[in-house]
Amino acid sequence: MIDLLPVLIPLPVLLPLIGAGITLVLSKYTKAQNVVSIAILLAVMVIATVVLFGVDAHGPQVVAIGGWEPPAGIVLVADRLSALMLIVSSLVTLCVLVYALSQDANDDSNETPISVFNPSYLVLCAGIANSFLAGDLFNLYVGFEMFLVASYVLLTLGATAERIRAGVTYVIISLVSSVIFLTAIGIIYAATGTVNMAQLSERISDLPADVQMILHVLLLLGFGIKAAIFPLSFWLPDSYPTAPAPVTAVFAGLLTKVGIYAIIRTETLLFADSSLRVPLLIAAGLTMLVGILGAIAQSEIKRIVSFTLVSHIGYMLFGVALGTSVGLSAAIYYTLHHIIVQTALFLAIGLVEMRGGSTSTRSLGGLMVLSPVLTIMFFVPALNLSGIPPFSGFIGKVALFLAGFDDHAWLPTVLIVAGALTSLLTLYVIGRTFNLAFWRDPADVEEPNADLVDEFAERKKTLLAGKKWKSQIGVPPAMVVATSVIVIASIVLTVAAEPLWGMAERAAENLQTPLDYVSNVLGDES
Amino acid sequence: MSMPFVMVVAMGVLFAAGIYLMLERSLTRVLLGFILLGNGANLLIILTAGRGSVPLTDGKNLSTEGMSDPLPQALILTAIVITFAVTAFLLAMIYRSWRLMRADSLQxxxxxxxxxxxxxxxxxxxxxxxxxxxxxxxxxxxxxxxxxxxxDDGTPDEREEIAAEIDDAPNPAQADAIAEAVVDSQTDAHSANEAEAAEEATDAKEATDADVATDTEEAKDTNDAKGTKGDDA
Known part of the structure; x- marks a missing residue:
């Protein structure tokens, strides 16, 4: 099997790109497009699984693209962290694709031209995979650009006034982050004469401290905007909620985490003796608190959850900033947990929107009675997000707090308090949302929705008459299945916490020994 | 590695002008700013190769001595293509924004x-x-x-009723009559209070008048009249 691995590693990038081409050609045959897209993402998921087990057993794998050996050629490197991210992202992208396609098939509003959706979605998947596998700073930039350009298209699908408005902010902010990243690459090349991350790992530590600092800050700025770290997070709650539900789900789940992945990678590999620990810890604490306070002020569920997304990025950054083995393992575990939970929440909210006609807590009500299945699908990931035991959110937070205590310093202790507070406030926000949108009588809300009120009254009458009520989910079954799979996956994170935590620990060990990474990539040279 | 001074300055100017333009609210300016910024970054990358030398190789002498660094050229090609594609997309989006909202600014x-x-x-x-x-x-x-x-001007509901009555009155004379009747009824009920308040007001007014000493006789008359009215009541 070890011989097979080098062949498999480029495929998560290559297959979706080929798929994008095929679906573009097939743009008139919607069904064929859908079959191709689903088949390709399914294949990517299988490949990611094989790569994960292969890498876990045989150590990091390096593939020199086109036979050009590093450091001159481009390399793809799959270590445990990349493989873990790859498998989770392929699961998420597959489920969201199924969800999106069945939504499109049942949507008569004609707001989303399917022919554009499939190719750009596949390019997005290829870009994300490329970012996870890149062993070269410039290739990482190319991966970023691939998924960013695809995300511009997906965010402005249909080009309605509202989406264009949100899209303009999103595109400009992303462009600024890209230019900062590109500038950083230029300066790094000027300073070290290479963009290969393994070589950079050796050479950056030889640079003068002030030059190192400039490079470090520039890279963190570029990635920080993508990862939505306070104070670079203002754009996120503004632009994500207007996109179609599945698009928001995959953006919220994955795109910010690619930023976090890039931060983990550069912090451990390029700037292992980092001097920016304190600013990062402070940024992490502020991200948590400011994000969740923003969520409290909102009345739209999509915006509430977008703000909690910003807030919880703080936890991952906390783990990364600690830089210890436990801290990194916790950050990795928390990232995996957050990708799945955030996606599940946004998918569930998409279903709520379909069922109740809105996502505003000012007009929703009675969903608990009208659609118990939907309620469960929202409630489980919501509790998970706020860190209620025994869900994975709790495990991740406990691990982070333990890593913080291990540090025996006052700043991590302050962050633990901030983290606990954020967790409680998340619970408050989720509880309030649940009360308003799911528990209230729909007639009591500020802007009642006639359909919901009528249905609720009818339901009440049948109940009082002692008759049986045939509950209707009111959304396409494929969408429910796709959402359920993600919700179940979020529970699996708890059930399989031990092996997963073991994997995260081994991945963190990999990260703690950048020299192994270097010798893996550069071979005998080093 | 040596860099041509003029090019370094040009790069700095591109960056500065680009950032300045991107801070504008007008979208076309933001677009222009992005183009400048992107070109500044590209120029930065090509400058990292140092001074260029010609030609790369004549095909016979394959020594790398004196050759310009080919890697930044490969990087910049990719970066230029990306900048170009994104500029086209941004332009289309700004046009769409103009078509939909008739606004070339951030909403x-x-x-x-x-x-x-x-x-x-x-x-x-x-x-x-x-x-x-x-x-x-x-x-x-x-x-x-x-x-x-x-x-003592009635509860809010009563006040509203009175206001409505005045509004509904067919002619101004009648409206005045209603208003007067209301005032009368209120002053009748609480004459003591009213009178005291009116007297105080008059005293205060007179004091000011004396101080300023610019008021005409007429003004005093009105004040007196007010006072009388209060006394009468």
Missing amino acids: DDDADLQVAITKVIDSEAEASTDYDDTEFGDEAESPIRGAVDLD
Whole structure:
């Protein structure tokens, strides 16, 4: 099997790109497009699984693209962290694709031209995979650009006034982050004469401290905007909620985490003796608190959850900033947990929107009675997000707090308090949302929705008459299945916490020994 | 590695002008700013190769001595293509924004504004139901039911009725009559208070008049008249 691995590693990038081409050609045959897209993402998921087990057993794998050996050629490197991210992202992208396609098939509003959706979605998947596998700073930039350009298209699908408005902010902010990243690459090349991350790992530590600092800050700025770290997070709650539900789900789940992945990678590999620990810890604490306070002020569920997304990025950054083995393992575990939970929440909210006609807590009500299945699908990931035991959110937070205590310093202790507070406030926000949108009588809300009120009254009458009520989910079954799979996956994170935590620990060990990474990539040279 | 000074300065100017333009609210300027910024970054990358030398190789002498660094050229090609594609997309989006909203500027987020407005209304509503007190009685901005009538002009409901009556009156004379009747009834009921208040007002007015000493005789007359009216009542 070890011989097979080098062949498999480029495929998560290559297959979706080929798929994008095929679906573009097939743009008139919607069904064929859908079959191709689903088949390709399914294949990517299988490949990611094989790569994960292969890498876990045989150590990091390096593939020199086109036979050009590093450091001159481009390399793809799959270590445990990349493989873990790859498998989770392929699961998420597959489920969201199924969800999106069945939504499109049942949507008569004609707001989303399917022919554009499939190719750009596949390019997005290829870009994300490329970012996870890149062993070269410039290739990482190319991966970023691939998924960013695809995300511009997906965010402005249909080009309605509202989406264009949100899209303009999103595109400009992303462009600024890209230019900062590109500038950083230029300066790094000027300073070290290479963009290969393994070589950079050796050479950056030889640079003068002030030059190192400039490079470090520039890279963190570029990635920080993508990862939505306070104070670079203002754009996120503004632009994500207007996109179609599945698009928001995959953006919220994955795109910010690619930023976090890039931060983990550069912090451990390029700037292992980092001097920016304190600013990062402070940024992490502020991200948590400011994000969740923003969520409290909102009345739209999509915006509430977008703000909690910003807030919880703080936890991952906390783990990364600690830089210890436990801290990194916790950050990795928390990232995996957050990708799945955030996606599940946004998918569930998409279903709520379909069922109740809105996502505003000012007009929703009675969903608990009208659609118990939907309620469960929202409630489980919501509790998970706020860190209620025994869900994975709790495990991740406990691990982070333990890593913080291990540090025996006052700043991590302050962050633990901030983290606990954020967790409680998340619970408050989720509880309030649940009360308003799911528990209230729909007639009591500020802007009642006639359909919901009528249905609720009818339901009440049948109940009082002692008759049986045939509950209707009111959304396409494929969408429910796709959402359920993600919700179940979020529970699996708890059930399989031990092996997963073991994997995260081994991945963190990999990260703690950048020299192994270097010798893996550069071979005998080093 | 040596860099041509002029090019380094040009790069700095591109960056500075680009950032300046990107801070504008107008989208076309932002686009121009992005183009400058992108070109600045590209120039930075090509400059990292140092001074260029020609030609790369003549095919026979394959030594790398004196060759310019090919890697930045490969990097910049990719970066230029990306910048170009994104510029095209941005341009299309700005055009679409113009078609839809007739605005070449960044629009505010309605949902954001709504949150801001909602909060103000909420806090006012809360204040009126929970905290409104007897300090202002029925003169409070949104008085509670049964508040004390502090200045004897009737409860808010009564005042509204009177206002409606005045509005409904077919001619101005009749409206005046109604208003007068209301004033009479109120002054009758609370004559003592009214008279005292009026007297005080007159005293104060006269004092000021004396101080300033610019008021005409006429003004004094009016003041006197007011005082008389109060006494009569």
